């Protein structure tokens with residue numbers, strides 16, 4: 001199957017970066033091995049090449065308010081079989097709670113699987129399904145998110161961004177919160193900050209000093225924590241709402257791939273947990 005070139009390129013650069021970090025950051029190896037096998041499973045099973053087929057159902061770019069995609073309108077019944085294949089193909093590198101949730105979801109009925117996908121797309125949570133399948137909610141929610149995110153990323157590439165992208169705190173394309181923040185220089189602006197979507201991986205410009213969760217800035221807003229071992233990644237901690245996300249400074253390390261460097265800096269998440277901070281959006285592996 002052919003994949004849209006833009007998505008394909010991004011995925012191979014993520015895999016390359018994960019392999020590099022395996023060597024540089026051995027303590028993150030189990031996570032990175034699982035991430036690499038997840039990328040392979042997503043490549044084999046998920047069907048972003050067919051994304052154009054789903055676009056008419058979800059394209060809301062003509063509606064007055066963002067987001068441009070309403071992914072909860074996907075015909076989930078038609079995706080049920082591929083979702084089952086994704087759950088059945090869960091690699092041996094998966095942590096046991098995820099492997100266990102995958103076994104339960106592949107044995108469940110089609111309606112339960114459609115409900116799992118819908119719950120993730122509408123942000124309503126999977127507690128009911130977790131009770132019914134006797135597994136933990138977080139690993140169960142990982143399954144539809146891991147399965148649908150390649151499709152979301154491909155669809156996101158197909159919608160035309162607004163002429164002047166709104167500086168919203170959530171993804172203007174799919175409505176999800178940001179996963180990570182990225183700093184880079186542009187020809188006409190130094191240190192531009194972009195937020196990267198936790199679901200479709202779209203990036204959009206956002207003011208540097210503003211908390212994307214509560215809007216606080218100045219003395220009430222962000223402060224930063226850096227770990228010397230990885231100076232290009234820092235925690236952006238909000239003093240008002242006590243949430244955080246990491247920012248990756250591409251001016252310090254041009255080889256970084258933000259979503260992968262986020263996964264590989266688990267010590268920053270542990271530090272944040274010790275400070276009673278909550279991540280704005282856990283990454284695909286639940287960190």
Ligand SMILES: [Zn+2]
Pocket residue numbers: 156171172173174175176197198199200201202
């Ligand atoms: Zn998005």
Ligand SMILES: [Zn+2]
Pocket residue numbers: 211212213214215216238239240241242243
């Ligand atoms: Zn805040």
